[in-house]
Amino acid sequence: MSTDQSAKQPADEPAAAPAATASRPGGPGGRPGHGPMGNMGMPAEKAMNFTGSLRRFAGYLGAEKVRVVVVTVLAVVSVGLTVMGPKLLGNATNLIFEGFVSKQLPAGSTKAEAVAGLRADGQDQLADMMSGMTLTPGVGLDTTALRDVLLLVVAVYVGAFLFGWLQGRFTAIVVQNTVRRLRDQVEEKVNRLPLGYFDKQKSGEVLSRVTNDIDNVAQTLQQTLSQLVSSILTIVGVLAMMFWISPLLAIVALVTVPLSVIxxxxIAKRSQPQFVRQWASTGRLNAHIEEMYTGHALVKVFGHQERAIETFDEENAHLYEASFKAQFISGIIQPAMGFVANLNYVIVAVVGGLRVASGTMTLGDVQAFIQYSRQFTQPITQVASMMNLLQSGVASAERVFELLDADEQSPDPASPVRVGRVQGRVAFEDVAFSYSPDAPLITGLSLVAEPGKTIAIVGPTGAGKTTLVNLIMRFYEVGSGRITLDGVDVATMTRDDLRSNIGMVLQDTWLFEGTIADNIRYGAGPDVDDARLVEAAEATHVDPFVRTLPDGYDTVLDEGGASVSAGEKQLLTIARAFLADPAILILDEATSSVDTRTEVLVQKAMNALRAGRTSFVIAHRLSTIRDADVILVMEHGDIVEQGTHDELLAAHGAYARLYESQFASALD
Structure with missing residues (x-):
């Protein structure tokens, strides 16, 4: 198919209604409203289903089960080695302290004699402490044993680093594969959404969901997947070591855990709604920025800069308020958890010191336990602080899920009719259509366009001209009746098969960033040779102005084609349709941006192009459709007249009034 932009109904027909026959008039109607922000499917400030969305969010990891298991195993080994470190360092501390104490005792004596001597001197507390040590009186530090312990500590920490590095690498693979699949789903979903969905959305809002929100989901997965697994394993491993060293101190340390959870x-309960508001505000702000950027020329022409700035400031203030509250409230988690951790540290240090003094624990074990208590509270603090990121990520994920869950266009038939190249006979058979069930726009439409004929559609703005061709393209589905192509119901064909036979040029031009040649080839494919391309360009009078450019057909256009004039952009889109060589042409005000002299030339080229093809031409300039085989006159969604130019003028009806008003205005 050759189209000059995404098939969105032009702005000049906000109330366009499908056509109806004169014998069965349809009521006036319009398109779905483009109302205020509440109309755009945004989550606003409602509370989200955090648990359900999180479960669905986590479900995307299902395809990476093997790698997730690898990540978990690597995390277990890495955390296990890390947890061993404090205990080994505690042993090193014991070697140093016991060596120092042993050096102070008389050589040749025994530990029992030293302890008995201290008790005889009334130093019972010191004697209790020494009774829990391994002492060799007169012998100092065992440097060989200390070296072996320290080398083992180094090996353990190096191993923990290597396994942690591998865990991070596999985590990155898991996350990027998962997000890639999510992006693929979103892209496929966008292509399955009906035109009506985009009519109700601002493009900046949709772009925010498929870019900002997905990026935020990726960041959340990357940080939480690795840290969350490691933190949970660290909590389990450290807790086991703490109970091994001292069950009493372990119980003391656990006293603060319920406080942390509460x-x-x-805090999370208060911050979650703010994250929902934050990402909704981001979408609204992006929508406004996108509108102001694409329409910046009109904003300046009509002097709306101040109003645009005021709207930006208002939306920016909403985003600031929501972001500030979300970050501030969730940011309280970490300092609150730090306070609980410090409280835990003080309790452990006091109780541990008393245990060393009583001889029931060694100094190295207390040192190791204090390190473990730090390691125990640190992952709890990390998990708590990750709630900030997790809430933000789930809020973004829910916005993406809303897009993925949107109603899709009706699927193509399971056993479609394949038509290949068609002759171009288009027939409307008692077609009914409405944008909403409670506002019918047509109650019946019967019309036949024979192959090779030109059907012109005229009428005032909003009469429903564009809606008629949108039904042919199946951008909208008919409510009842049917449309046939060469006798085949278009509903029994795939959309690709149908649209591959149709070339469409809309009044709103669309060019992408690329060379002029690439833009012209867009409808026919990249394999079209240069000779055919130049032939199409010459036929549509594109070649002369392209030859004046420094790089000719290799000239790179920026996004939207801002480097060429409006008329030149229109000519390029017409050349695109020419090169596609379709059986059916739809021209919606295709010459609206072309000057009068160029219009005459383009009309000659169009006459040659229309030969042997069925053409539907929507036009406001009645001079461009005088030679049409049939002219349909539409008003308020109804076909009120049809015939040739001369017949309609002779009837002195609606067409004659349009014609006279147009040319009388020129004469006046």
Missing amino acids: ITAA
């Missing part, structure tokens, strides 16, 4: 839950 604090985290209370």
Whole structure:
């Protein structure tokens, strides 16, 4: 198919209604409203289904089960080695302290004698402490044993680093594969959405969902997947080591855990709605920026800069308020958890010191336990602080899910009719259509366009001209009746098969960033040779102005084709349709941006192009459709007249009034 832009109904027909026959008039109607922000499917400030969305969010990891298992195994080994470190360092501390104490004792004596001597001197507390040590009186530090312990500590930490590095690498693979599949789903979904969905959305809002929100989901997965697994394993491993060293101190350390959970839950409950508001505000702000950027010329022409700035400031203020509240409230989690961790540290240090003094624990074990208590509270703090990121990520994920869950266009038939190259006979058979069930726009339409004939559609703005061709293209589905192509119901064909036979040029031109040659080839494919391309360009009078450019057909156009004039852009889109060589042409005000002299030349080229093809021409300039085989006159969604130019003038009806008003205005 050759189209000059995405098939969105032009702005000049906000209330366009499908056509109806004169014998069965349809009521006036219009398109779905483009109302305020509440109409755009945004989550606004409603509370989201956090648990359900999180479960669905996590479900995307299902395809990476093997790698997730690898990540978990690597995390277990890495965390296990890390957890061993403090205990080994505690042993090194014991070697140093016991060596120092042993050096102070008389050589040749025994530990029992030293302890008995201290008790005889009334130093029972010191004696209790020494009774829990391994002492060799008169012998100092065992440097060989200390070296072996320190080398083992180095090996353990190096191993923990290597396994942690591998875990990070596999985590990155898991996350990027998962997000790639999510992006693929979104892209496929966008192509399955009906035109009506985009009519109700601002493009900036849709772009925000498929870019900003997905990027935020990726960041959330990357940070939470690795840290969350490691943090949970660290909590389990450290807790096991703490109970091994001292069950009493472990129980003391666990006293603060319920307090941490209560604090985290209370803060998260308040911050979650703010994250929903934050990403909704981001979408609205992006929509406004996109509109102001694409229409910046009109904003300046009509002097709306101040109003645009005011709207931006208002939306920016909403985003600031929501973001500030979300970040501030969730940011309280980490300092609150830090306070609980410090409280835990003080309790462990006091109780541990008393245990060393009583001889029931060694100094190295207390040192190791204090390190473990830090390691225990640190992952809890990390998990709590990750709630900030997780809430933001789930809020973005839900916005993406809303897009993925949107109603799709009706699927193509399971056993479609293949038509190949068609002759171009288009027939409307008692067609009914409405944009909404409670506002019917047509109650019946019967019309036949024979192959090779030109059907012109005229009428005032909003009469429903563009809607008629949108039904042919199946951008909208008919409510009842049917449209046939060479006798085949278009509903029994695939959309690709149908549209491959149709070339469409809309009044709103669309060019992408690329060379002029690439833009012209867009409808026919990249394999079209240069000779055919130049032939199409010459036929549509594109070749003369392209030859004046420094790089000719290799000239790179920026996005939207801002480097060429409006008339030249229109000519390029017409050349695109020429090169596609379709059986059916749809021209919607295709010459609206072309000057009068060029219009005459383009009309000659169009006459040659229309030979042997069925053509539907929507025009406001009645001078461009005088030679049409049939002219349909539409008003308020109804076909009120049809015939040739001369017949309609002789009837002195609606067409004659349009014609006279147009040319009388020129004469006046």
